Amino acid sequence: MTPSTGELLKSYFVPNGSYLMELAEDGSDAEQVKVLQAIGKAIEQDLKADAIIVASPHWLPKSAFFVDCGSIHESFHDYVLRPAPFGRRFFTHVMPGHPELAKALISAGQQAGLPVKEKTYGLDHGAFCPLKVMGVRIPVVPISMSQRSHEECVQWGKVIRKTVEESGLRVVLLAPGNLTHRLDLRIEKAKKDEYFGDGRRFDREVCDLVAAGRSRDVDKIDPALWAAAAPEANLCNLFMIAGASGDAPGSILQYHGAIYSVGDVTFAFDTVAV
Amino acid sequence: MNVTASLDTMNPQFIYDALRKVGTGRATDPLGRQWLIEFTGRNDDDSMQVRIISPEDRTQELLVTEEDFHFSDNKVRIKGVDDFIGFMHPVYLKKMRGFTRGNIPTPDIAGPTLP
Numbered sequence: 001m002t003p004s005t006g007e008l009l010k011s012y013f014v015p016n017g018s019y020l021m022e023l024a025e026d027g028s029d030a031e032q033v034k035v036l037q038a039i040g041k042a043i044e045q046d047l048k049a050d051a052i053i054v055a056s057p058h059w060l061p062k063s064a065f066f067v068d069c070g071s072i073h074e075s076f077h078d079y080v081l082r083p084a085p086f087g088r089r090f091f092t093h094v095m096p097g098h099p100e101l102a103k104a105l106i107s108a109g110q111q112a113g114l115p116v117k118e119k120t121y122g123l124d125h126g127a128f129c130p131l132k133v134m135g136v137r138i139p140v141v142p143i144s145m146s147q148r149s150h151e152e153c154v155q156w157g158k159v160i161r162k163t164v165e166e167s168g169l170r171v172v173l174l175a176p177g178n179l180t181h182r183l184d185l186r187i188e189k190a191k192k193d194e195y196f197g198d199g200r201r202f203d204r205e206v207c208d209l210v211a212a213g214r215s216r217d218v219d220k221i222d223p224a225l226w227a228a229a230a231p232e233a234n235l236c237n238l239f240m241i242a243g244a245s246g247d248a249p250g251s252i253l254q255y256h257g258a259i260y261s262v263g264d265v266t267f268a269f270d271t272v273a274v
Numbered sequence: 275m276n277v278t279a280s281l282d283t284m285n286p287q288f289i290y291d292a293l294r295k296v297g298t299g300r301a302t303d304p305l306g307r308q309w310l311i312e313f314t315g316r317n318d319d320d321s322m323q324v325r326i327i328s329p330e331d332r333t334q335e336l337l338v339t340e341e342d343f344h345f346s347d348n349k350v351r352i353k354g355v356d357d358f359i360g361f362m363h364p365v366y367l368k369k370m371r372g373f374t375r376g377n378i379p380t381p382d383i384a385g386p387t388l389p
Binding site: 018058059060061062063064066076077078079080081082083084087090119120121122124125144146147181182183184186227230232233 | 293317319320365366368369371372376377379382385388
């Protein structure tokens with residue numbers, strides 16, 4: 001019998017704000033929540049994925065890309081709790097791991113000459129918030145986003161894809177993050193469409209580039225505008241997806257300029273031939 | 275003395291200040307005294323600069339790695355600070371453990387840039 005070929009089914013860039021768990025818990029029909037829930041349903045029921053690789057934008061070591069090889073992943077709390085201003089409720093989450101896929105990623109990354117290492121970490125809210133709202137229960141492999149160069153993130157994305165394709169598994173890559181991410185300017189009760197100008201401009205430029213299959217060209221956005229927007233994880237997540245997806249264009253599933261200064265967008269990427 | 279953990283979210287025992295780029299843990303020793311553990315910098319090799327302030331205001335600056343921290347469910351010890359045993363609520367203890375392993379939390383004090 002010929003072993004089945006693995007496939008990177010889809011990649012997603014999704015919001016990860018802890019407020020999403022509150023909205024979901026309250027049964028909100030907010031677009032960000034509905035889209036995440038629809039993605040979760042698609043991953044399990046339509047794509048029939050075996051595993052999810054999730055790269056948290058809050059796991060930002062410097063020395064390497066890290067992979068958690070655990071068979072169980074428990075969440076830990078890493079956001080502000082109520083009743084502090086902008087505090088959120090306390091949530092937890094536990095998911096099964098996929099040690100074989102995790103170890104294959106480390107081996108392949110090291111063979112490609114990238115700094116890839118094992119570390120026990122668990123799930124911070126950058127990973128468990130979207131997974132919890134999605135409602136998925138399949139195994140996950142947490143990987144760090146890391147403070148590495150955009151070019152290295154692209155190469156790491158290519159290694160992830162190759163590893164998946166050689167694994168015989170059907171896998172989804174989830175790389176959460178926000179576009180504009182100026183938490184110092186946030187307004188909890190911002191009116192609809194109330195959003196600061198540089199953030200709006202930056203988000204629009206990124207969305208246009210991603211939709212055109214030019215995610216890597218976000219590097220060419222005016223540095224002053226980039227600094228004003230301060231995107232989460234320096235948008236390393238988009239570069240990782242670009243490497244993994246073969247520079248596929250991203251479909252914008254929803255966009256919401258939230259709390260005055262945070263760009264909540266959801267992109268879905270097919271995997272294209274390279 | 276038994277140090278009983280209670281989750282007091284009005285007085286978080288680990289916070290991240292994105293203006294100063296500093297994480298601060300607040301632990302209680304077996305005598306009920308407070309210690310501060312300030313993470314003041316992360317180096318390219320993921321070693322960290324840590325400032326430990328004892329109940330007597332004695333300050334100790336250390337270069338540490340995550341392996342130098344020994345976490346149990348309720349307390350933490352740090353290699354090189356032999357007289358320190360710090361109790362924290364498990365929620366904040368895990369938050370601090372995550373920080374030693376590369377987590378950058380949502381900031382308690384927001385700044386114009388991250389991390």
